[in-house]
Amino acid sequence: MEVKTGPLLSTINYPADLKQYSEQDLEQICQELRQYIIDVVSVNGGHFGASLGVVELTVALHYALNTPYDKLVWDVGHQAYGHKILTGRRGQFHTNRILNGISGFPKISESEYDTFGVGHSSTSISAALGMAVASHYKGEKDRQHVAVIGDGAMTAGLAFEGLNHAGIENSNLLVVLNDNCMSIDPNVGALKEYLTSITTSKSYNRFRDDVSNVLTKLSELGPNAHKYVKKIEKSIKGTLLKQSNMFEALNFRYFGPVDGHDVKRLASIIKDLKDIPGPKLLHCVTVKGKGFALAEKDQTKWHAPGLFDKITGEIKKSVPDKPQPPKYQDVFGHTLVELAEANAKIVGITPAMPSGSSMNIMMKAMPNRAFDVGIAEQHAVTFSAGLATQGLVPFCNIYSSFMQRAYDQVIHDVAIQNLNVVFCLDRAGLAGADGATHHGAYDLAYMRCIPNMVIASPMNEEELRNLMFTAQQENIGPFTIRYPRGSGVMADWKRPFKAIEIGKGRKIADGEDVAILSIGHVGNFAVDACKELNSEGIHPAHYDLRFVKPLDAAMLHEVFSRYRNIITIEDGCLQGGMGSAIIEFMADNNYQANVVRLGIPDEFIEHGEQPELWAICGYDTNAIISAVKKLAVSRTTKTMAS
Numbered sequence: 001m002e003v004k005t006g007p008l009l010s011t012i013n014y015p016a017d018l019k020q021y022s023e024q025d026l027e028q029i030c031q032e033l034r035q036y037i038i039d040v041v042s043v044n045g046g047h048f049g050a051s052l053g054v055v056e057l058t059v060a061l062h063y064a065l066n067t068p069y070d071k072l073v074w075d076v077g078h079q080a081y082g083h084k085i086l087t088g089r090r091g092q093f094h095t096n097r098i099l100n101g102i103s104g105f106p107k108i109s110e111s112e113y114d115t116f117g118v119g120h121s122s123t124s125i126s127a128a129l130g131m132a133v134a135s136h137y138k139g140e141k142d143r144q145h146v147a148v149i150g151d152g153a154m155t156a157g158l159a160f161e162g163l164n165h166a167g168i169e170n171s172n173l174l175v176v177l178n179d180n181c182m183s184i185d186p187n188v189g190a191l192k193e194y195l196t197s198i199t200t201s202k203s204y205n206r207f208r209d210d211v212s213n214v215l216t217k218l219s220e221l222g223p224n225a226h227k228y229v230k231k232i233e234k235s236i237k238g239t240l241l242k243q244s245n246m247f248e249a250l251n252f253r254y255f256g257p258v259d260g261h262d263v264k265r266l267a268s269i270i271k272d273l274k275d276i277p278g279p280k281l282l283h284c285v286t287v288k289g290k291g292f293a294l295a296e297k298d299q300t301k302w303h304a305p306g307l308f309d310k311i312t313g314e315i316k317k318s319v320p321d322k323p324q325p326p327k328y329q330d331v332f333g334h335t336l337v338e339l340a341e342a343n344a345k346i347v348g349i350t351p352a353m354p355s356g357s358s359m360n361i362m363m364k365a366m367p368n369r370a371f372d373v374g375i376a377e378q379h380a381v382t383f384s385a386g387l388a389t390q391g392l393v394p395f396c397n398i399y400s401s402f403m404q405r406a407y408d409q410v411i412h413d414v415a416i417q418n419l420n421v422v423f424c425l426d427r428a429g430l431a432g433a434d435g436a437t438h439h440g441a442y443d444l445a446y447m448r449c450i451p452n453m454v455i456a457s458p459m460n461e462e463e464l465r466n467l468m469f470t471a472q473q474e475n476i477g478p479f480t481i482r483y484p485r486g487s488g489v490m491a492d493w494k495r496p497f498k499a500i501e502i503g504k505g506r507k508i509a510d511g512e513d514v515a516i517l518s519i520g521h522v523g524n525f526a527v528d529a530c531k532e533l534n535s536e537g538i539h540p541a542h543y544d545l546r547f548v549k550p551l552d553a554a555m556l557h558e559v560f561s562r563y564r565n566i567i568t569i570e571d572g573c574l575q576g577g578m579g580s581a582i583i584e585f586m587a588d589n590n591y592q593a594n595v596v597r598l599g600i601p602d603e604f605i606e607h608g609e610q611p612e613l614w615a616i617c618g619y620d621t622n623a624i625i626s627a628v629k630k631l632a633v634s635r636t637t638k639t640m641a642s
Helices: 023-044 049-053 055-064 081-095 124-137 157-169 190-200 202-219 225-241 263-273 293-297 328-342 360-365 377-389 400-415 443-448 461-471 520-535 553-562 578-588 610-617 621-629
Strands: 071-074 145-150 173-179 253-259 280-285 346-350 370-372 393-399 422-426 454-456 479-482 506-509 514-518 541-544 547-549 565-573 594-600
Touching (some): 023 049, 049 055, 055 145, 055 263, 124 157, 124 173, 253 263, 328 422, 346 377, 377 400, 400 443, 443 479, 443 547, 514 553, 514 621, 520 565, 520 621, 565 621, 610 621
Parallel strands (some): 346 393
Antiparallel strands (some): 506 541
8 A cells, every 4th residue: 555645755765855944844844754654554553652752853853963974873763763764764664564674673784874773772872872982082073973762761770871971971972861751651660750850840941941041141251151050050950850950960961851842943952952062961751652642642552553544543453253362471461460369479570561561460450569660671680589589479571582681680680599580581482573673582592501490481371371370389499481472372271270390391292203392382383283294194293392491301211212303393593492402412311313403593583474484484384394294204094193
């Protein structure tokens, strides 16, 4: 479907074209850009509310700056759709997040305007500071460096580390704080309250403009007046807000708050800030979903709504004619509440992903026992460790790719102390359209090498429930449960709990010639493959490991004693993953077999739909069938007994 472009936007292919227009034209350009994003995302899907909220800021930045010479760094990046449209990719924008199309996030290899690849939060300040220091080192004193970061991303420790360092470098750095009180879910914590106090202080906002005029005149008195100007400015801000300005305490010049939807004023301010040396912070107040009423009203729902009717606002969802399997995340959410009702020690922790992980179910049912700690994965893990020292059983729910940000805490604060923290890693494996930054490819490998850690992955919803039930038993120690994005395979999933013996796998089907060893949801691909192969007289055995650590040694002794051809299947990286563990077992026990490993190869996998990526990586049902046929013998018998 071809999307019509507004008359002004249709002439803008790059920021140089934008600069041909007057400031009076910027409002119309913003209207056309916002409408174009609505038109395209409504029919193609993608992140929505975040990009609508920064339309004016995006236009103002490219209008006032000399990009790409000036370096513009977006934090997280799901708000950068407008940026992509204005920087040579309007014609490709309809391919956003589609296999072989443009990325949903800024990406260095995609455009010279994408100065830093992102996807995870809170990296922009450190990256932009590195660029600023490099420019200073090379003598490029006219180059600007701008980091655009949301108030949600500002809660992460990395953002504060960047601010702390920037305050002593005196580099040409501008941090633009996009304050909308939202990340995906509403922001939490003391920083949110602090920013709210600034934006809602009537006395401060009333005095701000009048005082700035006086201070500007004072600054003209000479170089020695500058330090007095800064002292007066700080004193006024501190008095009116009844607290010191946190950013100025870090040696940043603070400007704002300003209306993040007043494009002409934003452009003017950014032009002025280019002439002010040293680290600066511009505080912009915006509305996530601006310009689309439903997105403004329900910002969490419209963060990434999928396909929708742009006129009625109806989100398009197919209505099945029979009960469907639930999402794994929802099984987690409901099961956690069920377990917590029976075990008063259980608490839930999420780093700013309550709806994405379904921790919001427990937060609603038991608000005093579920904690959203903000975008702060390191803190989430160590906070969980602290809870565990006092006899509680924390279920720390973090996306697999985000857990990478807290790896030291997993080792140092949880595993070394052998604490019973249950890590529930959502979005494990290939996550889909978000691409390389969000695939949970590495958790099996990076968790497997940690002493004291139990690592399990369920093949279906019932197994997830039982693993969660097992993990909260007494004195279990560190326990990782990983499961994928999307739905499982059981419509009738809510069954009585059963404890699973730790390290105990199960045989799905007996067979001949070839043994398939799977871990997690991809075991269902093997089940489908075996059905097809059985119809052709080929009968591989199938074993569900359940646990990568500890391995089921008895089951593996059986496998290596009976089979000379073994296929391992995992939704994770081949280097150091489950297949590697099987080969290690084979070597340690002096077995010899032909082991074929199917999984994610040693490369970063780009974005696309999950089935597309499974096929590309070679471990979907068809790939399993092909691998078995290369090793097995076809017989006239129809089936093997399970």
